[in-house]
Amino acid sequence: MSAVMATPAHGSSFAADCGDWQVETVAQGLEQLENLEPDAEGGFYLAGDSKVYHVDADGRVNTVVENLAAPGGLQLDGSDLYFLTRQDGKLWQLDTETGQLVDRGPLGGNGLLRLPDGDLLTTWVGTEGGPPMGVTRYRSESGYVESNWSPVPRGEGLASSPDGRFVYTDDLFTGQIYRLPLDDPAHWAVVTRIPGVLPGADDLTMSRAGILYVAAHIEGAIYSVDPESGATCVVASGLSNGWQGPSSVRIGRAGDGWALYVTSFDGTLRRIEPPTGVDLMPIADYG
Template sequence: MGVAGTCIRTLCLAVVVAASSSFAAPAFGYSRTGCAGWQLGTIASGLEQLENLEPDGQGGFYLSGGTKVYHVDGSGQVRTVLENLAAPGGLQLDGTALYVLTRQDGKLWRLDTTTGQLSPIADFPGHGLLRLPDGDFLTTWVGTEGGPSRGVSRYDTESGVVVANWAPVPRGEGLALSPDHRVVYTDDLFTGQVYRIPLDAPERWTVVTTVPGLLAGPDDVTTTSDGHLYLAAHLAGAIHRIDPESGATCAITTALPSGWTGPSSVRVGPDGEDSALYITSFDGTLRRLRPPPDVDLTPVQGF
């Protein structure tokens, strides 16, 4: 099934699962801190359906589109870095190496951003992508791929082995690392739940919260150094701020496109001397969400 067909199927299944599970989902509080005063603006538009983004460390970003990988510099200028790819998804940058996951053929690639050389790394079926402190990679199973659940899978770079269901969560989309590098978070498109996965005991995953609304459709999540999560609710067209300790959540914007064209990824990136949230959407637009003065958006430090 093509990308468009897969996504349509995803929306249909999400309606069914959300409706059947809404009464059983645990309730969590509503946060009033840091929820108001965010300012939304546009950085670049007119691109392919955008799936993911990754800061380049120099004020710009790499973006994955329907068949392309773009680079957007700090002034908003766009260039195509790669094209004719099989549905690029998750992106991770390590120095001059940009790792790209292609969803249609289930492969992990390494792009040398200096020379432009693209090399296959592993067969690694999935959607989201996260590079861990030890150099291993994680990816997620959304639930529309067919076959048994792969939960969150792990690629061991030393042995070259892929461990499916390394963390046996029901499903996952985005992936984010906690500030102390001990926990990974992922989100469930169907149920709206956010899962906490301890790196030293991935089988002991727990539910952090359930995003409000019958069909929020969580698509991606990122973390900040103060411990908060920021989640892109694709179907609802919203970005949520989550306290993972209490599970309290609030929508910091609901002004994004909703349904098919909704937000697909969210990351912290530089905004002059400050930081902001940057958001990709299926409408082919990269947007910036500036925080109010009382919100700390310091990104999680690298490793």
């Protein structure tokens, strides 16, 4: 079945900023950070060059696993942390209570998303060897790997829609945001594009209000994106641009409210708190 490309259904627009968001450092001096995942207790798991870290709600950092071959996407299911290692193309399952680490088999990828049925979606943009592989689905019961389950040109991050009907991914090279229906993943569409020559759209997450937040790695910025209208604006900029820029973004607890948390290749975890009136509640009420 051939893929169907579409221009944004509602056009697109751009605003220079999204209001007064406040940026602060949570942890720094770590390895090059690739990804993060909330821990349901106000902290996060982080993927470094060769380690998986845990940062608790008070900013204390501990190494959970080390001597890994470039860990990437992370997903937590209860006490089980699933993560990919990009250099050897494996999926791992870590019991965060006992420390038991299990090799679940071959599964290369950058982004990682767990679906409600337990299956995993991954992306492979191709910058670390081999051709792009769109979005791949890992069938958890059988271990079967369905490459190019959704044949988008390239994918990096992965985020689910609030109703669970769609998955969004972003293109590192074009800045395009793709939406693919879970029940018909071959028929994906372009909903908008991050502005700029090469923003380097690296990862994304979605709020319960249906707004995407996208880490623009090369530009060193975080964007807010409305996938329905195509409108974008800048949440924060100047976050270690170029190769050192932001690599992943998630929503997590900040006191009684919510904030964006951002990893960067400069080894820093940052918190970005929204101005009054922004509905930043995550789809899953974790932390």
